[in-house]
Amino acid sequence: MSVCIIGAGCSGFTTAKRLRDHGIPFDCFEESDDVGGNWYFGNPNGRSACYESLHIDTSTTRLQFEDFPAGRDWPHFPHHSLIHQYFRDYVDHFGLRESITFGTAVQHTAPRPDGTWEVTLSTGETRGYDALVVANGHHWNPRWPEYPGTFHGTMLHSHSYRSPFDPVDMRGKRVVVVGMGNSALDIASELSHRSIARHVWVSARRGVWVLSKYRGGQPADKMMMPPWMPKKLGLALSRRAIKKILGNMEDYGLPKPDHEPLSAHPSVSVDFLAKAGSGDLSCVGEIERLDGDAVVCKDGRRIEADVIVCATGYQMSFPFFDDPALLPDAEHRFPLFKRIIKPGIDNLYFAGLAQASPTIVNLAEQQSKLIAEHLSGRYTLPGAEEMNAIIARDEQKHLGQYYSSRRHTIQVDFARYVRDLHKEIQAGEKRAAARTAA
Numbered sequence: 376m377s378v379c380i381i382g383a384g385c386s387g388f389t390t391a392k393r394l395r396d397h398g399i400p401f402d403c404f405e406e407s408d409d410v411g412g413n414w415y416f417g418n419p420n421g422r423s424a425c426y427e428s429l430h431i432d433t434s435t436t437r438l439q440f441e442d443f444p445a446g447r448d449w450p451h452f453p454h455h456s457l458i459h460q461y462f463r464d465y466v467d468h469f470g471l472r473e474s475i476t477f478g479t480a481v482q483h484t485a486p487r488p489d490g491t492w493e494v495t496l497s498t499g500e501t502r503g504y505d506a507l508v509v510a511n512g513h514h515w516n517p518r519w520p521e522y523p524g525t526f527h528g529t530m531l532h533s534h535s536y537r538s539p540f541d542p543v544d545m546r547g548k549r550v551v552v553v554g555m556g557n558s559a560l561d562i563a564s565e566l567s568h569r570s571i572a573r574h575v576w577v578s579a580r581r582g583v584w585v586l587s588k589y590r591g592g593q594p595a596d597k598m599m600m601p602p603w604m605p606k607k608l609g610l611a612l613s614r615r616a617i618k619k620i621l622g623n624m625e626d627y628g629l630p631k632p633d634h635e636p637l638s639a640h641p642s643v644s645v646d647f648l649a650k651a652g653s654g655d656l657s658c659v660g661e662i663e664r665l666d667g668d669a670v671v672c673k674d675g676r677r678i679e680a681d682v683i684v685c686a687t688g689y690q691m692s693f694p695f696f697d698d699p700a701l702l703p704d705a706e707h708r709f710p711l712f713k714r715i716i717k718p719g720i721d722n723l724y725f726a727g728l729a730q731a732s733p734t735i736v737n738l739a740e741q742q743s744k745l746i747a748e749h750l751s752g753r754y755t756l757p758g759a760e761e762m763n764a765i766i767a768r769d770e771q772k773h774l775g776q777y778y779s780s781r782r783h784t785i786q787v788d789f790a791r792y793v794r795d796l797h798k799e800i801q802a803g804e805k806r807a808a809a810r811t812a813a
Contacts, residue, residue, distance in 0.1 A: 376399055376400060376505050376506070376750060377400050377401070377402070377503075377504045377505050377506075378394060378399060378400065378401040378402075378504060378505065378506045378507070378508060378750065379401070379402055379403075379404070379481070379484070379492065379494050379502070379504040379506070379507050379508070380394075380401055380402070380403040380404070380508045380510055380726075381404060381481045381484075381507070381508065381509050381510055381511050381695065382403075382404075382405060382406075382412065382509075382510040382511040382512060383403055383404075383405035383407075383410045383411075383412070383466075383475045383477075383510075384410070384411060384412020384413060384414070384462075384510060384512050384727070385411075385412065385414070385462055385727070385736050385737070385739065386412075386510040386512070386726040386727030386738070386739035386742075387403055387405070387410075387412075387508070387510035387726065387739075388403070388410055388462070388465065388466050388471055388475070389440065389465075389726075389737070389739050389740040389743055390508055390510060390726045390739055390742075390743040390746060391403045391471055391474060391475070392442075392469050392471055392743075393740075393743035393744065393746070393747045394743070394746075394747055394750070395469075395471070395474065396747070397747040397748075397750070397751050398751075399747065399750050399751065401474070401508075402474075402476065402502070402504075403474060403475045403476065404475075404476050404479045404480065404481050404496065405475055405476065405477050405478075405479070406420040406422075406478070406479065406480035406497070407419055407420040407422075407477065407478075408477050408478055409463070409477065410462055410463060410466050410472075410475065411423075411459045411462045411463065412512050413425065413512055413514050413515065414455055414458045414459045414462060415459055416429075416455055416456065416459065417537075420480075421515075422512065422515035423515075424514055424515070424533065424534045424558070425455045426533075426536050426537050426538060426558075426561070426562070427537055427538040427541075428538070428561070428565055429454070429455045429561065430452045430453065430454050430455070431452055431453055431455070431458060431736075432452065432557055432588065432641075432643045432733075433452075433596060433733050433734040433735075433736065434451050434452060434588075434594030434596050434597060434733075435449045435450070435451060435452075435453060436594075436597065437594075437596050437597070437733050437734045437789075438453075438458075438734045438736040438737065439736075439737070440465060440736075440737050440740055441737065441740065442740075443464075443465045443468060443469075445461060451588075451589075451594050452588060452594070458736075479496055479497055479498055480496070480497040481494055481495070481496060481497075481695050482495050482496065482497050482694075482695060483495040483695050483697070484507060484695045484696065485696075485697060485698070486720075487503065490722065491503055491504060491505050491722075492504045492505075492506070492507045492722070492723075494507070505722060506722040506723070506724070506750060507722065507723050507724070508724045508725075508726055508746065509693060509723070509724070509725045509726065509728070510725075510726040510727055510739065511692075511693065512727065513689060513691045513692075513727075513728060513730075513785070514689050515534070515689065515692075516689055516690045516691075516692040517532040517533075517534040517535075517685075517687075517688075517689060517690075518687050518688045518689055518690050519532060519685060519687065520553060520662070520685055520687050522662055522663075522664055522665050522670075523664045523665070524664040524665035524666055524667075524671075525665055525667065526665040526666075526667070526670070526680075526683060527667050527668050528668065528680055528681045528682055528683065529543050529681070529682045529683070530682075530683045530685065531543065531682070531683075531684055531685070532684075532685045532686075532687070533554075533558045533559065533562055533684055533685065533686035533687075534689075536558075536562055536684060539565060539566055539571045539572075543682055545566055545571060545572050545681075545682055546570075546571055546572070547572070547573050548572055548573060548681040548682050549572070549573050549574055549576075549678075549679055549680045549681045549682070550566050550572045550573075550574070550575045550576070550680065550681065550682045550683075550684065551575075551576045551577075551578055551662075551670055551678060551680045551682070551683045551684070552566070552575060552576070552577050552578070552683075552684045552686060553577075553578045553579075553662065553683065553684065553685045553686060553687055554577075554578075554579065554685070554686035554687050554688070555577060555579040555582075555583045555585075555642055556640070556642055556686060556688065556782075557641075557642055557643055557644070558686045559577065559642075559684075559686035560585065560642055560643075560644040560647040561644065562684055562686060563575050563577045563647065563650070563656055564644060564646050564647050564650050564656070566684075567650050567655040567656040568655070569655065574656070574657070575655070575656040575657070576656070576657050576658075576659050576678055576680070577651075577656055577657070577658045577659070578658075578659050578660065578661060578662050578670070578672065579630065579658065579659075579660070579661065580660075580661040581630070581632070581633055581634075582624055582629055582630035582631050582632035582633065583624075583629075583632055583639060583642045584617065584621070584624065584632050584636040584637075584639070584641075584642065585621075585624065585627075585629070585642050585643070585644055585647050585648055586617065586621070586636070586641050586642065586643045586644075587620070587621070587643070587644075587645070587648075588643055588644070588645050589645075590616075590620065595643075596733040596734075598616075599613075599733065599790065600612065600613060601790070602788075602790040602791045602793075602794045606772070606776075606788075606791070610637060610776060613636070613637055614635050614636045614637060617636040617637070618636065621648075626652075627648045627651045627652045628651045628652060628654075628657065628658055629648075629651055629658045630658060630660070634778050637776060638776055638777055638778050639777060639778060639780070639782075639783070640730060640732065640777070640782060640783060640786060641732060641733075659672050659674075659676060659678065660672045660673050660674050660676070661673050668680070670683065688781075688782055690703075690707070691703045691707065691709060691728070691785070700717075701717070701723075703784075706781065706784070707781040707784050708784045709728070709784070709785065710763075710766045710770065711725055711728065711766070712756070712757075712762040712765060712766055713742075713745065713765075713769070713795070713796055713799055714728060714729045714742070714785065714787060714792070715728075715742050715745060715746065716756065716762070718759040718762040718763055718766070719759050721749075721756060724742075724746045726739040726742055726743065726746070727739040727742070728785060729785045729786070729787045729792070730782075730783075730785050730786045730787070731786075731787050731788075731789040731792065732786065732787070732788060732789060733789060734789055738789065738792075741792075741793050741796055741797075742796070744796070744797075744800060745796060745799065745800050745803070748800055748803065748804065749803070752807065753804055753807055754800060754803035754804055754806075754807055755803050755804075755806040755807040755810055756803060756806075757803075757806070769795070772791070773786055773787045773788055773791070773792065774786055
């Protein structure tokens, strides 16, 4: 048995540790010169979206690895530099660094006639593996909005934003930030400081509920309803509390959301509402077209601008695959059994390919348990037909609370997901034992 792991971000290196603990041989290839992926600020592979001021929106107790706790002196919401060092310390603590081949990318991979995988590396070398783990992340290929017209200023994606001065000096500039996800809120809040931008406008297709990182003096994600509680009840209680604490978004100068709280991936900020309410930034509608030195919104408003920052999300991408069956569809959907396995391809695993709320950092740590058990033969998958039925049920459970959108196609509730995953591992172990006994 030999396994190829693509990527050494948190999903790749936690999977590597689990395979090593199970005695499963593997090679892990990382295009960059260090681990960390998206959390490696200035990553030379160009795939990090970290900006200089970035703090994670997940609290420390929610993001830490179960077999390598964070330091007791950690703040509630760590800076990206602390998280990256935490990842490096994890890799060094468990002696994984020598198992990772840095400066080497997987350029192409495809199944051989016998079902094993042929992997072509950036060095030109081709190798064969019995199984493949895809851990290349899904926050590195920017999705750009398409607007008619032309813009004479500077247009960049939030992926390339590093600070108010890099790659564009925005002091005294008129800035339009497109989107109201977490990156948009962070960047707009930072640029709207009176010593930086002349003014900041935030353009959005629809209103959102901007949630606070704190509730009652504690990180809000500690207050999430436990997975044993009926989801309908948990949602009702949480939505009532959010509305009571925040009030109406319109009172801050934001557009009225057309959905209930928690019907979208949470947009979380410490200071965005205060910035909006203080007039440091303005919220406007969706952009209809570009107009030289301005943008024109669908309501007819024309806003003169020097810079447009598109915080419009990312595309799931697997540039090493050619087979359309191994790529997301036109609606950004990519159904997987337990967000890991594509039915009918039992030796291909996707690690960390979900938008987990509240945390994505240790998602693959949990997924690696199923991967390692399957590779070691102690876990048996259901049949393809049953897997597809389970996928449909799981998507309804996890996606049912969200409005239909490309950004919600891989959304999962972390605590409920992990509970279901552990139940499935136990069920698969029973299937394996029954098969052996037969």
